[in-house]
Amino acid sequence: MGFLNGIEYLDHLAYDSVIFGFAGDNLKILLMEYHDTALFALPGGFVQVDEDLNDAVRRGLAERTGLQNVYLEQFYTFGDAKRNLTGEMNKILNANNLGDDSVKWILNRFVSVAYLALINYKNVNPRPDEISDSCTWYDVNNLPPLIQDHTLIVEKALMTLQSQLDHKIPIFELLEEQFTMAELQRVYEVILNESLHRGSFQRKMLSLGILKRHEKQFNGGAHKAPYLYSFLK
Amino acid sequence: MGFLNGIEYLDHLAYDSVIFGFAGDNLKILLMEYHDTALFALPGGFVQVDEDLNDAVRRGLAERTGLQNVYLEQFYTFGDAKRNLTGEMNKILNANNLGDDSVKWILNRFVSVAYLALINYKNVNPRPDEISDSCTWYDVNNLPPLIQDHTLIVEKALMTLQSQLDHKIPIFELLEEQFTMAELQRVYEVILNESLHRGSFQRKMLSLGILKRHEKQFNGGAHKAPYLYSFLK
DNA sequence: CTTTAATGTCTCAAAATGCGACAATAATCG
DNA sequence: CGATTATTGTCGCATTTTGAGACATTAAAG
Missing domain, CATH: 3.90.79.10 (Nucleoside Triphosphate Pyrophosphohydrolase)
Structure with a gap:
């Protein structure tokens, strides 16, 4: 000892x-x-x-x-x-x-x-x-x-x-309570070290039924404001 | 110690x-x-x-x-x-x-x-x-x-x-050098604890390009004799 | 007001999958 | 010896999933 x-x-x-x-x-x-x-x-x-x-x-x-x-x-x-x-x-x-x-x-x-x-x-x-x-x-x-x-x-x-990444990992632990689809995609891309197609990624994530969509944010950034999402639990 | x-x-x-x-x-x-x-x-x-x-x-x-x-x-x-x-x-x-x-x-x-x-x-x-x-x-x-x-x-x-089972495991370690498709399927079924569709399983395995097909065996069993396969390495 | 770039969604083709069906085959049995 | 039977290899078809581009919408910037 x-x-x-x-x-x-x-x-x-x-x-x-x-x-x-x-x-x-x-x-x-x-x-x-x-x-x-x-x-x-x-x-x-x-x-x-x-x-x-x-x-x-x-x-x-x-x-x-x-x-x-x-x-x-x-x-x-x-x-x-x-x-x-x-x-x-x-x-x-x-x-x-x-x-x-x-x-x-x-x-x-x-x-x-x-x-x-x-x-x-x-x-x-x-x-x-x-x-x-x-x-x-x-x-x-x-x-x-x-x-x-x-x-x-x-x-x-x-x-x-x-x-x-596909199965077990609770990715949301890395993110804020609410996040945009682009942020979520970026997490996947960084972990997988490859770029993903935006449309396919969004469709896939939404089809999983694990995301709740909130109102659009007014995040002060340029261009169209994205929805915010959070993980259902 | x-x-x-x-x-x-x-x-x-x-x-x-x-x-x-x-x-x-x-x-x-x-x-x-x-x-x-x-x-x-x-x-x-x-x-x-x-x-x-x-x-x-x-x-x-x-x-x-x-x-x-x-x-x-x-x-x-x-x-x-x-x-x-x-x-x-x-x-x-x-x-x-x-x-x-x-x-x-x-x-x-x-x-x-x-x-x-x-x-x-x-x-x-x-x-x-x-x-x-x-x-x-x-x-x-x-x-x-x-x-x-x-x-x-x-x-x-x-x-x-x-x-x-899908990715990393070298299943062939459990089998003989040569084996039938039915035997391979059985290994998958036992590990996954579910039955698989025979046609789809065969198609999938062959499409992976990891199997070498040998001559048909004369295994003495009844019915049509199956091919023998081995894993490429 | 126009431009710009990000977003949500859609369409289309390609690929993968689930599931049943068919012919071929080889031992068994009448 | 021929019919039976069960297993095998393969195919076809419908469904689902995936990859990739295209379009309209939107909000800030110029």
């Missing part, structure tokens, strides 16, 4: 979360930068000895974003023996004056269970923890270099999103 | 494998029965301290089935704090005279990474390990009661199979 701030955690087990938001025209994820290291990482954490794995991830997510009840899905567990580079972790520990023996367990090998979350960009107030300078949004197609195998984790998260 | 037969394993981390085969007209999975306990479980194991998680699972699979290079896919990690019922494990340890302190670590909480495998029923020679009486096939729709949350693990494996 390992201790951190007096709390006991399972050794060798961690989680990392790929937290997706949608802003402007692009998918973003939350990244943390550690003090004085220029090392970027996915927000992650450890599992307390009597805590459900899923609860641990929700706890960490709430601490980082202030959000409860977000859409959260486990997608893969990364367990290569060599995935933990002790050099990087040493640098982080030293920069934070955490070099004493009581936290040496953090340098051990860790198997990490990876989760993806879909959240509304605007509802979030990212909060860095004690050992990180920042916790901010980065464009998924323009990430800084990440520690360990975190780039691979992000790639796998994206693949999971793509493969599940 | 924990030791077993002089080998060191990561504590708190295990894997379980749902090994699918297709025989007669049904999906089957491999289950183990522990000595003198009437307890059934999925074949599983532990991860050595310097071993990749995926390698550990392949090692265990080879030991149980004698097979190398099988299709293997990680599908979920089960991490509830209460998923390990010490009563069941105690019973198993006692029945095997393993009650001494050196294996008490097995009674700890374990997070288990679950894998599914697709293998050819006929190529397998299931081998029980030291603490199990048997390692044999059971019809997926008629399983004995399983320990811990293993029934849940099987259900999730089946759901994963269903959701991936």
Whole structure:
């Protein structure tokens, strides 16, 4: 077991979360930068000895974003023996004056269970923890270099999103309560990384019977004002 | 850490494998029965301290089935704090005279990474390990009661199979090198748990361009002899 | 008032799908 | 040995889904 701030955690087990938001025209994820290291990482954490794995991830997510009840899905567990580079972790520990023996367990090998979350960009107030300078949004197609195998984790998260876009993923978690058809289409296009035909997309979405149409908005933009939609539930 | 037969394993981390085969007209999975306990479980194991998680699972699979290079896919990690019922494990340890302190670590909480495998029923020679009486096939729709949350693990494996049947799953791993269209259709029907229209299924499969048609077989059965097919690769 | 560009909808062709029907075939049985 | 029977491969047809362009509508900009 390992201790951190007096709390006991399972050794060798961690989680990392790929937290997706949608802003402007692009998918973003939350990244943390550690003090004085220029090392970027996915927000992650450890599992307390009597805590459900899923609860641990929700706890960490709430601490980082202030959000409860977000859409959260486990997608893969990364367990290569060599995935933990002790050099990087040493640098982080030293920069934070955490070099004493009581936290040496953090340098051990860790198997990490990876989760993806879909959240509304605007509802979030990212909060860095004690050992990180920042916790901010980065464009998924323009990430800084990440520690360990975190780039691979992000790639796998994206693949999971793509493969599940048709069925299971509640895309509305990424959008405002009300949104235009163009915004919805843009989310699909960014996740699938391909452009879709406007007419066909609109017809398909409306035929699914999952959208409620509201009055037209007067959004101040030029040209014909679009309807607003929301997801039925 | 924990030791077993002089080998060191990561504590708190295990894997379980749902090994699918297709025989007669049904999906089957491999289950183990522990000595003198009437307890059934999925074949599983532990991860050595310097071993990749995926390698550990392949090692265990080879030991149980004698097979190398099988299709293997990680599908979920089960991490509830209460998923390990010490009563069941105690019973198993006692029945095997393993009650001494050196294996008490097995009674700890374990997070288990679950894998599914697709293998050819006929190529397998299931081998029980030291603490199990048997390692044999059971019809997926008629399983004995399983320990811990293993029934849940099987259900999730089946759901994963269903959701991936269209895209990613190499179904041919379940079949002989050559097979009839009726056999292939039966595999789909069993996994999807619904009957399919014969003509449409044949047309669809042939249109995919992934099948090679061979000469007709003389299978000794009555009626018109069907073509044999194999998957292109 | 005209221009411009985004929006909602429609039409048409092409493709995919559901479902039944038909002829061909090979073992079985009278 | 010929008729029966059940299975197979294929086809036809109606229906549904999809891809792509076209049109009128609309609201801001010039």
